[in-house]
Amino acid sequence: MADVRTKARPLSPHLQVFRPLLTMVMSILHRITGAALYFGTLLLAWWLVAAASGPEAYATVAGFFDSIFGRLILFGYTWALVHHTLGGIRHFIWDTGHGYGVEARNMLASATIIGSVAITILLWIVGLLVG
Amino acid sequence: MAHEKSIRTPLARVKGLGSAKEGTEHFWRQRVTALANLPLVIFFVFLIISVQGESHADVVRILAHPFTAIVTLAMIISGVWHMKIGMQVIIEDYVHEGPKLLVLMANSFFCFLVGLAAVFGILKIAFGG
Numbered sequence: 001m002a003d004v005r006t007k008a009r010p011l012s013p014h015l016q017v018f019r020p021l022l023t024m025v026m027s028i029l030h031r032i033t034g035a036a037l038y039f040g041t042l043l044l045a046w047w048l049v050a051a052a053s054g055p056e057a058y059a060t061v062a063g064f065f066d067s068i069f070g071r072l073i074l075f076g077y078t079w080a081l082v083h084h085t086l087g088g089i090r091h092f093i094w095d096t097g098h099g100y101g102v103e104a105r106n107m108l109a110s111a112t113i114i115g116s117v118a119i120t121i122l123l124w125i126v127g128l129l130v131g
Numbered sequence: 132m133a134h135e136k137s138i139r140t141p142l143a144r145v146k147g148l149g150s151a152k153e154g155t156e157h158f159w160r161q162r163v164t165a166l167a168n169l170p171l172v173i174f175f176v177f178l179i180i181s182v183q184g185e186s187h188a189d190v191v192r193i194l195a196h197p198f199t200a201i202v203t204l205a206m207i208i209s210g211v212w213h214m215k216i217g218m219q220v221i222i223e224d225y226v227h228e229g230p231k232l233l234v235l236m237a238n239s240f241f242c243f244l245v246g247l248a249a250v251f252g253i254l255k256i257a258f259g260g
Binding site: 031034037042044045050051078088091092127130 | 184211
C-alpha cells in the first residue's frame with residue numbers, strides 16, 4: 001500500500017515570483033473580468049425585475065444607472081464584457097490549434113487589451129450620441 | 132481495492148480527489164455557452180444602447196416583443212450557465228478543504244437565483260403582466 005500520510009509537499013512557483021508578461025496579465029484579466037461579470041449579472045436581473053415591477057421601480061433603477069456612480073459601474077461593466085468577450089475569442093483561436101507562437105500570442109494579447117479599450121470607448125460614444 | 136487498477140491512493144479515493152470524469156463535458160459546455168453568448172451579448176449591448184433614456188412604457192414595449200424577449204431569455208440562460216461553470220473553475224483553483232463544498236453550492240444557488248429572477252422579469256414583461 002502506498003504511503004498516504006499527508007506531509008508538506010513542495011509547491012510550484014506561483015504568480016508573485018514571475019515578471020509580469022502581457023500574456024500573463026491578459027490571462028489574469030480574463031478571470032477577473034469573468035468574476036466581475038458574474039456579480040454584474042445582478043444589475044441585469046435588477047433592471048429586468050424593476051422593468052417588470054412597474055414605472056416607479058424602473059425609475060429607481062434608471063436613476064441609479066444615470067448617476068455618476070451608476071455610469072462608472074456601467075462603463076466598467078462594458079469594458080469587462082468586451083474584454084472577456086475578446087479574451088474568449090482568443091481562446092477560440094487557441095482551440096483551433098493556432099496562435100501559440102511567441103509573436104502570435106503577444107499579438108493576440110495586445111489586440112485583446114487595445115481592442116477592449118477601443119471598443120468600449122466606441123460603444124459609449126455611440127451610446128451618448130443615441131441617448 | 133487491490134483488484135481495481137488505479138494509480139489513486141486509498142486516501143485520495145476516500146477523499147474523492149482526482150478525476151470526476153466530467154472534465155470534458157465541463158470544458159465543452161463552457162465553449163458551447165461561450166459561443167452562444169457571443170451573438171446574444173452583442174445583440175443585448177445594442178439593445179441597451181437603444182433603450183437608454185426611454186420611458187418605462189417604451190422599454191417594456193420593446194422588451195415584450197417576442198424576438199427581443201426570446202433573445203434576452205437565451206442570453207440569460209446561456210450566460211448564467213457559463214457563469215456557473217467559470218466560477219466553479221475559480222473556486223476549484225483557490226478554495227480547498229473545508230469550505231470548498233459550501234462555496235461550490237453557493238455558486239450554484241447564486242447563478243440559479245440570479246438567472247431565475249432575470250427570467251421571471253423578462254417573462255412577466257413579455258406576457259404583459
